[in-house]
Every structure is written in C-alpha cells, then in structure tokens.
Amino acid sequence: xxxxxxxxxxxxxxxxxxxxxxxxxxxxxxxxxxxxxxxxxxxxxxxxxxxxxxxxxxxxxxxxxxxxxxxxxxxxxxxxxxxxxxxxxxxxxxxxxxxxxxxxxxxxxxxxxxxxxxxxxxxxxxxxxxxxxxxxxxxxxxxxxxxxxxxxxxxxxxxxxxxxxxxxxxxxxxxxxxxxxxxxxxxxxxxxxxxxxxxxxxxxxxxxxxxxxxxxxxxxxxxxxxxxxxxxxxxxxxxxxxxxxxxxxxxxxxxxxxxxxxxxxxxxxxxxxxxxxxxxxxxxxxxxxxxxxxxxxxxxxxxxxxxxxxxxxxxxxxxxxxxxxxxxxxxxxxxxxxxxxxxxxxxxxxxxxxxxxxxxxxxxxxxxxxxxxxxxxxxxxxxxxxxxxx
Numbered sequence: 035x036x037x038x039x040x041x042x043x044x045x046x047x048x049x050x051x052x053x054x055x056x057x058x059x060x061x062x063x064x065x066x067x068x069x070x071x072x073x074x075x076x077x078x079x080x081x082x083x084x085x086x087x088x089x090x091x092x093x094x095x096x097x098x099x100x101x102x103x104x105x106x107x108x109x110x111x112x113x114x115x116x117x118x119x120x121x122x123x124x125x126x127x128x129x130x131x132x133x134x135x136x137x138x139x140x141x142x143x144x145x146x147x148x149x150x151x152x153x154x155x156x157x158x159x160x161x162x163x164x165x166x167x168x169x170x171x172x173x174x175x176x177x178x179x180x181x182x183x184x185x186x187x188x189x190x191x192x193x194x195x196x197x198x199x200x201x202x203x204x205x206x207x208x209x210x211x212x213x214x215x216x217x218x219x220x221x222x223x224x225x226x227x228x229x230x231x232x233x234x235x236x237x238x239x240x241x242x243x244x245x246x247x248x249x250x251x252x253x254x255x256x257x258x259x260x261x262x263x264x265x266x267x268x269x270x271x272x273x274x275x276x277x278x279x280x281x282x283x284x285x286x287x288x289x290x291x292x293x294x295x296x297x298x299x300x301x302x303x304x305x306x307x308x309x310x311x312x313x314x315x316x317x318x319x320x321x322x323x324x325x326x327x328x329x330x331x332x333x334x335x336x337x338x339x340x341x342x343x344x345x346x347x348x349x350x351x352x353x354x355x356x357x358x359x360x361x362x363x364x365x366x367x368x369x370x371x372x373x374x375x376x377x378x379x380x381x382x383x384x385x386x387x388x389x390x391x392x393x394x395x396x397x398x399x400x401x402x403x404x405x406x407x408x409x410x411x412x413x414x415x416x417x418x419x420x421x422x423x424x
Contacts, residue, residue, distance in 0.1 A: 040359030041382075043391050045175050045336050045366075046203060047225035047232040048380045050286065054230060057289035058282050065279050075273070077284055080291035084228070084299060085220065085238045086211040092265045093287070094235035095280050098202045098223035100259070101235025103131050105198045105219045107260045109167060109243065111251040112136030116167045117158055117195070119143075119150045121181055122174030123367035124200060132169065140165060146177050146369060149331040152185040159193045166246075168197045172204035175226070176366035178338025178375060179326045180204070187216020196246055202226060203335040203379070205236065206294055209303045218243040224283075227306055227335055229380025230290030233283045237262070306334035308419070309383040313337045313376055316392045316415030320399065320406060325373045334383075336363070336375045342404055347371045353402060358394045385419055 042049045050058075063070040074093075081091045094101050106128070110116060116132045119125060120143040129139050142158050144150055150170065159165055168190045172183045183199055190197045196218045204210065205222035212220050218240040224230030239262065247263050248254055255261045264276040294302050314324060314332060317339055325338035332338075341347050347364045351374060354360050363375040376391055392411040400406045 037359065039355065039361040041387065041390065042361050043377045043382055043387065044361050045363035045375050045377050046223070046379060048229055048377060048382060050229055050231065050290070051293065051381050053293065054286050054289040058231065058286040060285050062281055065275060065281060070281065071273055073288065074269075074279065074284060077288040077291065080288060080295060081236055082238075084206065084291050084294055085222075085236075086209070086299065087213060087238050089212050089238045089240050090244070090266070090270055092235075092237040092239060092262060092269070093279075093284070094237060094262070094265065095233075095277070095283075096235060096259075097232055098200075098221055098235045101221035101237050102128065102198075102200055104235070104260045104262050105221060105237075106131035106135050106137070106169075107258075108247045108250065108255045108262045109196065109198070109219070110135040110137040113138060114167065115140055115162065115165045116169060117142065117155070117162070117165045119155065119168070119170040119181065119186070121148060121150050121179060122146045122171060122177040123369060124174055124176065125169075125171045127367075128169050128171075128198075128200070137167070145327070146174075147179065147325050147327045149179055149181050150186065152182055152189055155186050156189050159189065159195065165193070165195055168195045170197065170199055172199055172201040172210075173207060173333050173335055175203045175333070175336055176338075176369055176375075177325060178333045178336045178373075179331050180208070180333050181331075183210075183217070184215045191216045196240075196242055203333070206299065206302050207306045207334040207379070209300055212238045212240065224287050224290055227302070227379045227383075228290045228294055231283050231286035233280055234287055236287075303334070306379065306383045308422070309378045309385070309388055310334040310337060312385070312415040312418040313378055313388055313392070315418050316388070316411040317376070319414030320392075320396060320411040335379050336377050338373050338375050340373055341371070342399075345399075345402060345404060347374055350374060350398065350402065354394060354398045357401070358398065360391060360394050362391075385416065385422055388415055
C-alpha cells in the first residue's frame, strides 16, 4: 500500500487539528439521546456565529454537493429562469442541476482565470426580465479565484432575485454574512477553510428562500434526502431529525467551529489571506505564473499556478507526493493538465506549512529539470510575513 502523506496540502479535504481528531473520537451517541439533541443544537448555534447570520441554518448530512443540488431541487420550478454565473468548473457544473429540475439557464460566463463583473450581472438581469434565481460560486477552488459575491448579491436584491451561493471553500476564508452579502441560500463545507471533516452541507437559509421552497410548483419537495423543508419541519420546528445524522461528523464540525470562534472569524480570514499572499509572492519568485488573471481575484483557499512549459502536471504532483510525501492538487475538469494548486486552508494557513510546501516545490522543480534559484520562493514568502503573530 502507498505510504500516507507527510502533509496534506491539497484543495480539500484538508488536515484537521489534533484537537478535532480527538473530539471526533468521543463516544457514539444515539441521535435521540437528550445529550446529542443539545449538542446538535449547540453546533447549529456555533454555525450561525461563524456565518454571522440570524438566518436559519441547516446541516444536511452529506458532502456539500448534496446542499447544492438540494437548493436547486427545492427552489426551482419547471420553466423558472435562473441566471447562472460561470467563472470556473463548479459554476458551469451548476447548470446541470438547474436544468435537471426544469429551470431555464441564462448564463453570464468569463474565462476560468477571471471573476464575474457585477456590471454584467446587472445588465443580464435588466435584459432578461423574469429571472427568479441567481446561482454563483463564491470561491472557485479549481481556479483559485473568487467572485465579488457581496456586490452581486446587492444587485440581485435590487431585482428581487433569490440567490444560491456556493461558498464551500469561502466560509472562514473571508469574513461574510448572508444578510450583508445578499445570500439567500448559502452552502459551505467544513472540510475547507474550517479544517473540519467532509461529509456535511452547512447551509444558511433566508426567509425569502423558505417562502420560495413552499411555493415550488407543482408541489414543495418533501420526503426525500434532498428536502431542505424536511429539516425545517423536523429539526427547526420539532427538534427531531428527518433521518439519522452523522454523529461523529457532527462532533468534528462542532470542534472545528469552536476553534474558529476561539481564534475569531476575522483572525481566521486574515490568516488565510496573509498566507495566500505570501504563497503568491513565493510562487512568483520561483519564476512561475499565477493562474488568476489578477491578484485581487486570487482565492485565500488555494494558490493556482500555471503549469510551466516542459512539465507535465501528473508528473510534478506524483513526484512531490512519492518522493517527499506532500499531497497537492492538480487542475479539475476542463483545467486538468493546465495548472496545479497549493492548498493553504485550515491549520495549513500557517508559515510553517507554507515554508515546507514551497521548499519541496522548489526541490521538485529542480529534480525535474526546471531551473530554480535556491531559496528564492521560501525567502520571498517569508519576507511578506514580518510581524506574523504580533
């Protein structure tokens, strides 16, 4: 069998802290034990604090793709027009859900190294009367880019449009609030910047979104794993579950949320932004080119890097993994073979992890015949971190 990695510095799931791992080993409880009901309620309260919201939160019991599909299934009626904003693989992917549930897609697309311009959103809404929903990816992990969701959400509200926001790798990477950002259904994952276990969909739901779910034609979605309304009528209203929750994953989520709040969400987001900026400085010092068209749209979660001429994506990543034990990510979907990604989420958003990652990248590039100036990448990154921890 393959040796386990020394470091997981991928695009997620990411490493969990030793505290989270210990907390996930707490005794297994029956999900209707009063202690677990109290624990689940406490976890939901923590999630509201991390989201900085008074909206209802729902923790659906599967990886965030469940929450993303559930939003489409529960909101979109046949014939509804949906403005889908595409700046990467996941944005384009959402069209499948829109059309699976009978929606009519209106697309605003940009190259996958760019971000959506809010002016284009306004224009699309003005030129296409009757759009009911807008879907957008906050943090396009495969591209290492972010979209200006706060500005987009404000425009959607002007037109009375309900928003569906994929913030799977955005939550805790930036300071956000569904109310302030115009997010009606926000979907996040614990396995990215929060550094928690995969397997849960972390959702915040506005009153307007609940109303739209109740008004879905020909009938609201009920009695299915995809039903968000079932969580409203069972958990939110009766403190019961529509099905058995993933008890150990909830332990891990509670731990990750608690640690984020102890550090402070502003500090968590600042730490991710600082390490991402340092990583970009190190990458450029190695003579490599960033994938995002501009640094101001570069994601705090991962740094995406154009593959240098003469190197093969799989060869580079396999070399780093097999020889040095570090797992990084390649491109995904249409971007496969065009870029590779350095992850710096959760506890990996720290100078020690970054120094190790850049040093091994430098060593591996040299191993494969790419010219490097020894110490350039780590040195440039560390030079940006003066005052870290002060």
